[in-house]
Amino acid sequence: MDYFLTETQQEIRDLAYRIAEEKIKPVRAEYDEKGTFPWDIARVLSDSDLFGSYIPEEYGGLGEGLFSGILVTEQLARICSGIALVFEGTLLGTYPLILFGNEEQKEKYLPRIANAEIISAFGMTESGAGSDATGIKSTATKDGDHYILNGTKQWITNAVEAEVYTVVCLTDKERGIRSATAFIVERGTPGFGFGKKENKMGIRASSTAELVFEDCRVHKSAILGKVGQGLRVAMDTFDMTRPVVAAQAIGLAQGALDEAVTYSQQRVQFGSKIASFQSIQTMLADMAMKIESSRLLLYHLCRLADRGDKDLTKLSAIAKLISSDMAMQVTVDAVQIFGGYGYMRDYPIEKMLRDAKITQIYEGTNQIQRLIIANELIREYNRSKR
Amino acid sequence: MDYLLTESQEQMRSTAHRIAEDNVKAVRAEYDEKGTFPWDIIRKLAEEELYGSFIPREYGGSGEGIFSVALITEQLARACGGVALAYSVNAFATTPIILFGNEEQKRKYLPDIASANKIAAFSITEKDAGSDASAVKATAIKDGDHYVLNGRKQWIINAGEADVYVVIFIVDPQRGARSATAFIVDKDTPGFTFGPKDNKMGIRASTTRDLIFENCRIHENQMLGKVGQGFRVAMRSFDFASRPGMSAQALGIAQGALDEAVAYSQQRVQFDKKISSFQAIQVMLADNAGRVEAARLLLYHLCRLIDKGEQKVTKLASMSKVLCSDAAMSATTDAVQIFGGYGYMKEFPVEKMMRDAKITQIYDGTNQIQRFVIATELTKEYARKSS
Numbered sequence: 001m002d003y004f005l006t007e008t009q010q011e012i013r014d015l016a017y018r019i020a021e022e023k024i025k026p027v028r029a030e031y032d033e034k035g036t037f038p039w040d041i042a043r044v045l046s047d048s049d050l051f052g053s054y055i056p057e058e059y060g061g062l063g064e065g066l067f068s069g070i071l072v073t074e075q076l077a078r079i080c081s082g083i084a085l086v087f088e089g090t091l092l093g094t095y096p097l098i099l100f101g102n103e104e105q106k107e108k109y110l111p112r113i114a115n116a117e118i119i120s121a122f123g124m125t126e127s128g129a130g131s132d133a134t135g136i137k138s139t140a141t142k143d144g145d146h147y148i149l150n151g152t153k154q155w156i157t158n159a160v161e162a163e164v165y166t167v168v169c170l171t172d173k174e175r176g177i178r179s180a181t182a183f184i185v186e187r188g189t190p191g192f193g194f195g196k197k198e199n200k201m202g203i204r205a206s207s208t209a210e211l212v213f214e215d216c217r218v219h220k221s222a223i224l225g226k227v228g229q230g231l232r233v234a235m236d237t238f239d240m241t242r243p244v245v246a247a248q249a250i251g252l253a254q255g256a257l258d259e260a261v262t263y264s265q266q267r268v269q270f271g272s273k274i275a276s277f278q279s280i281q282t283m284l285a286d287m288a289m290k291i292e293s294s295r296l297l298l299y300h301l302c303r304l305a306d307r308g309d310k311d312l313t314k315l316s317a318i319a320k321l322i323s324s325d326m327a328m329q330v331t332v333d334a335v336q337i338f339g340g341y342g343y344m345r346d347y348p349i350e351k352m353l354r355d356a357k358i359t360q361i362y363e364g365t366n367q368i369q370r371l372i373i374a375n376e377l378i379r380e381y382n383r384s385k386r
Numbered sequence: 387m388d389y390l391l392t393e394s395q396e397q398m399r400s401t402a403h404r405i406a407e408d409n410v411k412a413v414r415a416e417y418d419e420k421g422t423f424p425w426d427i428i429r430k431l432a433e434e435e436l437y438g439s440f441i442p443r444e445y446g447g448s449g450e451g452i453f454s455v456a457l458i459t460e461q462l463a464r465a466c467g468g469v470a471l472a473y474s475v476n477a478f479a480t481t482p483i484i485l486f487g488n489e490e491q492k493r494k495y496l497p498d499i500a501s502a503n504k505i506a507a508f509s510i511t512e513k514d515a516g517s518d519a520s521a522v523k524a525t526a527i528k529d530g531d532h533y534v535l536n537g538r539k540q541w542i543i544n545a546g547e548a549d550v551y552v553v554i555f556i557v558d559p560q561r562g563a564r565s566a567t568a569f570i571v572d573k574d575t576p577g578f579t580f581g582p583k584d585n586k587m588g589i590r591a592s593t594t595r596d597l598i599f600e601n602c603r604i605h606e607n608q609m610l611g612k613v614g615q616g617f618r619v620a621m622r623s624f625d626f627a628s629r630p631g632m633s634a635q636a637l638g639i640a641q642g643a644l645d646e647a648v649a650y651s652q653q654r655v656q657f658d659k660k661i662s663s664f665q666a667i668q669v670m671l672a673d674n675a676g677r678v679e680a681a682r683l684l685l686y687h688l689c690r691l692i693d694k695g696e697q698k699v700t701k702l703a704s705m706s707k708v709l710c711s712d713a714a715m716s717a718t719t720d721a722v723q724i725f726g727g728y729g730y731m732k733e734f735p736v737e738k739m740m741r742d743a744k745i746t747q748i749y750d751g752t753n754q755i756q757r758f759v760i761a762t763e764l765t766k767e768y769a770r771k772s773s
Contacts, residue, residue, distance in 0.1 A: 002691060321672070
């Protein structure tokens with residue numbers, strides 16, 4: 001189908017598709033099993049100039065905006081959404097720098113990220129601050145020209161592997177979340193270490209670990225944006241990264257549908273291909289329909305984002321919500337269509353189902369997305385009444 | 387939200403919005419109750435140059451394609467699904483003439499339709515030919531340079547009110563559906579009458595009746611397209627006009643219900659709080675907003691593809707129809723729920739919206755048939771890829 005992509009977008013999409021088919025497919029089962037971090041795929045992506053597709057040209061990227069990021073994510077996730085996360089998690093870790101970094105900070109990090117020399121990560125979540133991000137407790141206490149960081153960030157994608165981390169800490173415990181401030185911290189900074197590496201149900205080729213700060217001193221030049229702007233850094237970043245999680249969900253659902261249609265054409269029961277049974281056809285049609293509508297909404301969102309529209313919070317939350325709920329449904333149904341075979345690790349379907357679940361949870365649970373959407377709806381209504 | 391519409395699309399949309407707010411809302415309850423056909427709204431649309439928006443300029447329209455129909459229908463349906471249907475079906479029924487009509491037929495009908503001097507209806511459905519359209523039995527038997535029509539078409543929207551009818555007949559009972567052929571039949575042709583008005587659950591401002599043909603003679607130059615092309619005429623018109631129009635109607639109903647639900651939830655106080663502050667209500671609003679937006683963006687994409695001349699839109703058109711109508715059913719059912727007991731009462735518009743919504747899952751190909759169409763297209767695509 002024609003999605004009205006530009007020629008460059010089409011090329012980016014095709015290239016990512018090929019890399020996924022040729023480089024990711026052969027290793028996905030092994031990386032999932034062993035939890036191998038896909039540095040090799042990051043390098044392949046950077047050799048093809050895709051790793052920094054969304055990074056501005058002046059910093060070594062392609063300058064193709066968020067749309068390119070979601071096109072790449074979607075194609076990689078079609079084959080393995082765990083491996084896609086090396087790209088996607090880096091996008092999450094890099095967008096705060098793109099959106100809020102000063103010239104010096106951008107020059108220091110973006111070119112090295114664009115060529116996958118280093119990767120990045122973003123740390124907001126803590127053990128007591130999940131859906132309620134305002135509950136963070138990590139502190140950054142001013143000490144002359146420096147800040148001293150203390151606390152633990154939890155479930156950080158790309159942790160350990162990443163070289164550069166954006167973390168949000170409170171600079172004034174009394175003022176709480178209003179004092180939240182984003183800092184750029186490099187791996188190897190004294191007092192900054194890693195806690196438990198998580199053992200996950202899915203997306204196992206991605207790395208998830210705790211960031212532990214114990215009297216970690218960083219210079220004030222490491223502040224991203226301004227003091228007190230931490231929550232805004234996070235929220236503006238999420239508006240950009242929710243679409244990427246949506247792309248991950250859409251990609252993995254498309255992968256599951258592709259497998260399910262192909263299988264239903266091969267599998268014979270009662271003397272007919274199971275694709276000829278209406279009960280299977282209805283499942284396939286629902287899967288395809290939901291994927292297409294999620295995709296078209298996401299693409300519209302990215303077009304708006306890349307031309308600089310503000311106030312994309314509602315659409316961004318809708319994209320994340322419908323895509324991830326759809327991915328869960330589609331992967332469950334794909335396993336169902338494969339029957340007993342679908343439950344076996346010889347086929348890629350059970351992994352897709354495991355990978356899908358996290359998309360309903362991270363980047364704001366779908367329950368939180370619904371509250372965001374409802375609040376935006378109510379605000380719109382009140383604005384139109386005035 | 388910005389839907390990246392052109393300036394003239396934006397204008398048509400806001401004009402239709404104004405008409406819906408000012409003219410349709412005032413009469414919707416009455417028209418629903420009495421089953422009044424909305425001639426006044428149709429005239430108003432013609433006055434504002436919206437009625438023929440989709441008709442090519444050389445035949446008196448604005449040449450704004452199916453997207454314009456979707457935008458106008460959506461806005462009207464936000465206020466009343468029945469009124470919207472009376473409007474949108476005309477566009478669907480006129481499309482076969484635009485696509486398959488010869489120059490003479492186009493000149494004869496399109497300018498009159500563009501100005502709402504005449505309105506159109508389309509019919510294929512019969513008593514035993516619903517989801518299985520290939521079972522049509524009504525015949526057109528050649529007699530010199532005339533055809534003699536016999537048979538009965540069922541549930542025809544705009545029947546009785548319309549002046550121009552595009553009807554599918556079998557010209558050779560032996561060859562059955564392969565001989566299906568489209569004809570344009572004018573109202574008042576001898577031998578062509580109507581059954582009684584159907585009494586419907588919803589969309590009551592639109593008229594639905596049977597078409598009855600008893601030895602009705604029409605000249606062969608009333609044939610649309612060629613002999614045996616009847617199904618092609620029907621299927622193309624479904625893909626390019628009817629499914630976008632019906633989708634837009636469903637979408638408008640859904641949006642109208644969501645608007646009412648958000649507004650009510652901000653006014654209604656229980657346990658000393660606006661009910662919009664309860665998460666259980668917020669979840670319902672959010673789910674419907676998500677479904678509506680996703681359905682809308684898919685429909686708009688479909689319209690853009692059709693208007694730029696894309697031919698293969700069957701799968702997307704079916705998806706659009708299912709998504710929009712399922713969204714309408716869910717948004718209206720939930721709106722009634724959010725209104726509680728009030729929602730069940732006719733003083734509030736949401737019970738009507740729910741009644742109007744149900745038909746959108748049924749007509750223009752049931753959603754079960756749409757899923758079958760989608761699956762068949764999918765299977766074909768994969769077979770093509772692997773060969």
